[in-house]
Amino acid sequence: MAVSNVVADEPEIDAAAVTSGSSFYLAMRILPAVQRDAMYQIYAFCRAVDDVADSDAPRADRSAALAQWSEDIDACYAGSPRPALTALTRHIRSFNLQREDFHAMIDGMAMDVAEDICAPDEAMLDLYCDRVASAAGRLSVRIFGMPEEPGRQLSHHLGRALQLTNILRDIDEDAAINRCYLPRELLAREGIAAADPKAIADDPSLPRVCATLAERALAHFAASDAIMNDSPRRTVRAPRIMSGVYRCLLERTLERGFDLPRTPIRKPRARLLWIVARHVLF
Structure with missing residues (x-):
């Protein structure tokens, strides 16, 4: 995915349409309009920078695209966003979103672009989870209106719980693109x-x-539950x-x-709707 030229009449991103296929869409739908x-x-x-990292373009082109995103975020904070990011810039100001969290997300995607990650050590895995998941959480909790410290703690634990779940769910999909996020020590x-993602997936x-x-993911879910139980x-x-x-x-x-063979995991639609209803109505 090469860096595209920005044109003066570039439209704003249809963010609602981009989000509609996400596992998070139902959670976002219940929020007040501005949030x-x-x-x-x-x-x-997040989707845009993730698409850059996961594209089949040459690494140099993907690195350039992420570098352009870093410049685009800086332009938002300078008050001169490209047209597609006008709405994002407005929310940055309204919710005091922190620049370093956007850059952390980009840095996490850059880890995937720099090399095909295979069996990172524990420290690298935790850094990756912080960048690609908890950084998005730190942005989100400001929008939700959480106080600073509980919000950061929730971002830490829930972000890691979600990302570890993704890693466990997507072992075969990741192996197919020559990646493995299972920690080297385990x-x-x-x-x-810890040499070949496909061999690891078949072991x-x-x-x-x-x-x-x-077990780690469940512990992070439990820690996030405790924080949410103490929050408005x-x-x-x-x-x-x-x-x-x-x-x-x-x-x-x-x-x-x-164990092999592993079948893909499908989202249970009825169960997800019940989860939403339980937290909206009760």
Whole structure:
């Protein structure tokens, strides 16, 4: 994905349309209008930089595209956004969104662009989770209206819970594009060579690695629940739904198991609608 030229009449991003296919869409839909649009804009940004990282363009082109996004974010804070980011800039001001969180997200995508990640060590995995998931959480909790410290703690735990769930759910999809996010130390403990994502995905000892990572995800879900239980209900309705949706995905992943052959995990639509209804109506 090469860097595209920005034209003067570039339209604003249809952020609602971009968001409509997301697992987070139902959580965003219940927010008041201004918060809802702000979240749509944040998601559209996250989707755009993720698409850059996951494209099949040469690494140099993807790096250039991410560098352009960094410049675009800086332009938002300078008060001179490109037309497509006018709405995002408005929300940056309204909700005091922090520049470093946008840049952290871009830096996380740059980790995928720099090389095909295969079995990162624990520190690298945690940094990756912080950048690609918890950074988005830090932006989101400001929009939800959470106080600073509980918001940061929720972003830390829920972001990691969500990203570890993605990693466990997407082992085969990641291997197909020569990536593996399972930590090197856990693989070594089970005698799995950390050299080839496809070989890792096919190793018979993989379920024990995944069980440990699932325990971590569940611990982060529990920690985020405790924070939300101590927070005003109006500020945590959306993250409760996000947590419920992803906990459901993790449960489905664990029910399927990690032995071969593994079938793709489908979102249970009826269950997700019940999760939303429970937090909106009760």
